[in-house]
Amino acid sequence: MTYTPPVAEQxxxxxxxxxxxxxxxxxxFGEATPDLVQAILEGVGALAAGTFAPLNRVGDEIGATWTPDGVTLPPGFREAYRAYVDGGWGTLAGPPEHGGQGLPLVLASVVLEDLGSANMGFSLVMMLSAGxxxxxxxxxxxxxxxxxxxKLVTGEFSGTMNLTEPQAGSDVGALKTKAVPNGDGRWRISGQKIFITFGEHDLAENIVHLVLARTPDAPPGTRGISLFLVPKFLPAADGSPGARNDVRCVSIEHKMGIHASPTCVMSYGDEDRCIGWLIGEEQGGMRAMFTMMNNARLNVGLQGVSIAEAATQAAVAYASGRVQGARDSRPAAILQHPDVRRMLLRMKALTQAARALAYYAAGQTDRATLGDAAAKARADLLTPLVKAYGTDVGVEVASLGVQVHGGMGYIEETGAAQHLRDIRIAPIYEGTNGIQAADLVGRKIGLDGGEVLAALLRDIAADTEDEPALRALAATADGAAKHLLSASPDDRLAGSYPFLTLLSILVCGWxxxxxxxxxxxxxxxxxxFASMKRAAARFYIDRVVPEALGLAAGATAGAALLYSVEEDAFAA
Structure with missing residues (x-):
């Protein structure tokens, strides 16, 4: 598969x-000069297009391979990962005191976007390490x-996030993994985790697992959870990988997509000698893990942008070369037909809007790093939007890409189907999009008594006086938010997903x-570039934004209809 980095757009x-x-x-952030920023855009684009993209089909067809001795990636992946490490791409936003360059997070976002467009499954190892x-x-x-x-900053070591257990799913408080004191300041970990992305592989020198576990006599639920660092190899005296820890991957999942990403079942302490170190305070694990999860949620939303960009590029290329039908009595490429143009322009508009949302949120996070409290609050408000809407856009655009290809889109060799298979997981992991919507209406729209959302709506109003559709949607969002804030918990949750989509489209339209x-x-x-930007922006404002007005009915309808039938009636 080929990929052209959208440097001008970025x-x-x-x-x-x-x-x-x-x-x-x-x-x-003084080092982020225009020359350096341009060099980063062009450099990572070259790595993505020249090294990662050629491995995308290989990763899909061969995928990760499990044996009792470990997990191996297909040929070429180790060399590509080495190029990523040697190029210093993982260090961009890392802390300078630990080998990072201390550049804005948004530049690291560009890196992950390009690598994800070129090879989404492979890029997951970089994403989790950043978290x-x-x-x-x-x-x-x-x-x-x-x-x-x-070595986590450089990528010489990779990182994972271990939350999910077979009996717990999204209910993290039901986990059973245990941690008991080892008598030397360390802890012995025992338990099993599932759905662990890149929990085992042959790319990095060591794998650093961040594992949620329950200590002795800890209270039930999430309050009793602690976070532990559990490496694949215990550190030798000089910090290099030493003896193998008592942690292993017992199997990998056979998935719909992202075949190059090993999704592992991890077993800790089978021989009662798995060693870990406490991160933060005992029973403070959820607070520490949410730092990692919020980072991951922004990056997962960016994966929606990545696949949307790749799917759009593929669809444009196909539509430009596929001759079918006629215009003005002459054979015509399907790109010339109105409905194909509608689909392609929608793909362009959605992709550009979701990218703008992800970049804007990353920029607010950077301002928060500089001490801007209002920017931090806005980034908190936007995080569930980036994750949920970004991934929804990725799925919609990938599906449109299949449609543009017609019957050939349903055949694997065109690559259109892989885009859809790969991105379909993104609305599910790192907290399902339903969980993001619940977070939005349960916590985020009420931040600072609703002032964080109100400030965002004021900024939107100030910039959109000449856009009636955006003004109407802003008023609708304001009314729906006030309704939800005063609604019962069930009614609020019943309207959460339509409201999240409505608010996301409003922010993107702005x-x-x-x-x-x-x-x-x-x-x-x-x-x-200017011509396409103008057309994509107008398409989004004039066609996508008005669609969102209809979401207000679902956002404010309440839960009564949802519970108007008995459980067994769903099987009728």
Whole structure:
């Protein structure tokens, strides 16, 4: 499969949506000069297109292979991972005191987007490692940080997140994995975890598992959970990988997609000698894990953008070359037919809107790092939108890509089906999109007494006075939010998903309007780029935004109809 990095689009968003120049004016991010930013965009684009993309089909067809001795990736993956490490791509946003470059998070987001577009399954190992770095940076002791962060930052070691257990699913509080003191400041871990992404592989020198477990006499539920660092290899005296720890992958899942990503069943302490270190305070595991999960949720939303971009590129290429039917009595490529153009323009508009949302949220996170409390609150509000709407867009655009290909899209060799198979997991993992919607209406829209959402709506109103559809949707969102804040818990949850989608489309529409306005201030843009940007933005505002007005009915309808039938009636 081929991939062309959207460098012009990424650069445009960094300037006009993120405000990268303003971030670089702060001493902390002073290294993010225009020249360096451009070099990063072009460099990671070359790595994605030249090294990762050629392995995408190999990863899908061969996939990860399990044996009792471990998991191996297909030929070429180890060399590609080495190129990622040697290029320093994992260090961009890492802490400088542990070998990172300390650049804005949004630049690391660009890296993950490109690598995910080129090879989504492979890119998951980088994504989870970034989350492990965040958790250790904020919650690990100085000793743990010094020992583990330098090689996690570079990617020489990879990281995982171990939450799910067979009997627990999304109910993390029901986990049974145990941790007991070892008598030397360390802990002995025992239990089993499922759905562990890259829990075992042959790419990195060591694998650092972040494992939720329950200590002796801990209270039930999530309050009694602690977080532990459990490496595949115990550290030798010099910190290098030493003896094998008592942790192993007992199987990998056979999945619908992302075959290059081993999804592992992990067993800890089969011989009662699995050693781990406590991260943060005992029974403070959920707070530490949420640091990692929030990072992962932003990056999973970005995966929706990645696959949407790849699917759109493939569909445009196919539609440009597939001659079928006629226009003006002459044979015509299907790109010339109105309905195909509708689909392609929708794919472009949705992809660009979701990318703008993901980049904007990353930029707010960077401003929070600089001490901006309002930006932190806005990033918290936007995180469930990025994860849920970004992945929903990825699924919709990948499905449209199959449709543009017609019958050939249902045949594996075109690659269109792989995009849809790969992205379908994204609305499910790192907290299902339903959980994101529940978080939005249960916690986020009520932040600071509702002022965080109100401030966002005021900013939208100030920029959209000449856009009636956006003004109408903003008023609808405001009314729906107030209704949900006063509703019963069941009624609020019943309307949570329509409301999340409504609010996401509103924010995306606002960001597309900002890009339209920026076109007038950037006359040196390539005319073809400006033409497509203008068309995509107008399509989103004029066609996608009005669709969202209908979501208000579902957002405010309540739960009565959902519970108007007995459970056994669902099987009728």
């Amino acid at each position: 650069s445009f968003l960094l300037r006009h949506v993120v405000g990268i120049d303003a971030l670089a004016s702060h001493p902390r 492990a770095v965040e958790a250790l940076k904020h919650h690990g002791s100085a000793e743990l940080q010094q020992l583990w962060l330098p 960001l597309m309007k900002r890009q339209l306005d920026a076109l007038e201030r950037d006359p040196e843009l390539d005319p073809r």
